[in-house]
Amino acid sequence: MRFKKVTIVGIGLIGGSLGLALRKKFPGIEVIGLSRSLQKIARAKKKGLIDWGSRDPRKAFSNADLIVIATPVSLIFQWIREAEKWAKPGTVVTDVGSTKGEIVRRAEREKFRNIRFVGSHPMAGSHESGMEFAEKDLFKGSLVFVAKTRQTDSGALKAMIVFWKKICGKVIVLDPVKHDRIVADISHIPHALASLLVQNVPSRSLPFASSGFLDTTRVAQGDPRLWTDIFRTNKTSILRGLSIYRKALDRFAAGLRSRQEGILYRFLAKSSKIRRDWKSF
């Protein structure tokens, strides 16, 4: 591991799990936590998620050779700016936000001279949030996206690839705009559809739900603040996907209304096959 001192901003489910993984798997690394709350810092230290923490970005950032911003999406950019102010020249800065297009675009527009920013998105987490749910193996075997554009510093990119390979399973390097399309398809649109389902089931039927319904709607439990940020910053891809979905829904309803069993069977067989044949990247 190239990085010896890692500062994590925001000690929630993701930041806390990352700190724990780093401390357990790489005993030579110093993990510093940056949080606005002294209470959280104390709790994180007690739980072994960080070595030490601070509310002061100057102190937490000037000690780091890698800064990982693990805050909600809407706060990431201001923390990149803080890192630029206080970090040592050449410090690699990354984030773990669920959308990458907007943040990379804003970071590149800013033309930082001090830090080297590379956006990341480890596909790990759950519908829970907060350091209480932090786990050493949250990232184990999971996929991580690392955003690359023509402006990305190649040394920092390589270092991030090596870093994530040690923490997660597979690393996918790709354009941030393409990233946002993919996560709209496989995460944000499903979240919207599950949330819509939960709200539109008549309350008299809801108590009879069983495992199928509960699995289908599990993601809708997610923190609404985090998800508001995600939807706001990936609006275009989500709206495009929802529009395709809506047309397919209309076709399905028309097919069902038409009483043509063959259409219905082929529709169900196609979905069943795609889902059963699904293989991870």
Next chain:
Amino acid sequence: MRFKKVTIVGIGLIGGSLGLALRKKFPGIEVIGLSRSLQKIARAKKKGLIDWGSRDPRKAFSNADLIVIATPVSLIFQWIREAEKWAKPGTVVTDVGSTKGEIVRRAEREKFRNIRFVGSHPMAGSHESGMEFAEKDLFKGSLVFVAKTRQTDSGALKAMIVFWKKICGKVIVLDPVKHDRIVADISHIPHALASLLVQNVPSRSLPFASSGFLDTTRVAQGDPRLWTDIFRTNKTSILRGLSIYRKALDRFAAGLRSRQEGILYRFLAKSSKIRRDWKSF
């Protein structure tokens, strides 16, 4: 347990699990399997799902005091008719199909003189099918609906309530039309939405799916033949629910397009709360 000889028609996931549960929990009961396939009968006997089996409805039915039809929905009615032909007078006949309106209506129109039919729907199962997946505890703690109309024989109804209470957890007695509305809401509509999602994710995005997507779409793996029957026999309730869903989807897309973060937050917070607060009947 009032029933001493139970004939199960169709030894798949549900029929097989029921046989296994009866044989393990009530050693005094004789479980007879009726299947068109001698191979299946032999396998079911070897796996301990039945005591003995037959392809001959006369033999299997004349020996029973309870007949449970556990075939796909489209075959239930013809088996009720067979039961009427061969069963002893007063024999209680039930089914375990996922829709109840059509089958109860058809059975009542027929005015059987021999058997006493009561429709059931244990809310147990999985996206798998076949006796290979049979489990003794498949029904344990689950909900079962028993259909009641003005024509339902009260003695047979009581016997079925007692029977299911011993096998499942809770028994809900209700009108078959109301039943079909409830299961449309909490099972059939979610199945349609999950199936639509699976088919409409661009294939380039699908390999990147993680646990959220996989949970949201798990039910779409279900056997397309079984589900074709379910959709065909519960079309009205499903179409009504999908139409409500579609309007909600349009409102959500309009809200997202409008950039009003407050609307988005309230939408997500509402779903998250409903889903987190969910409690079983």
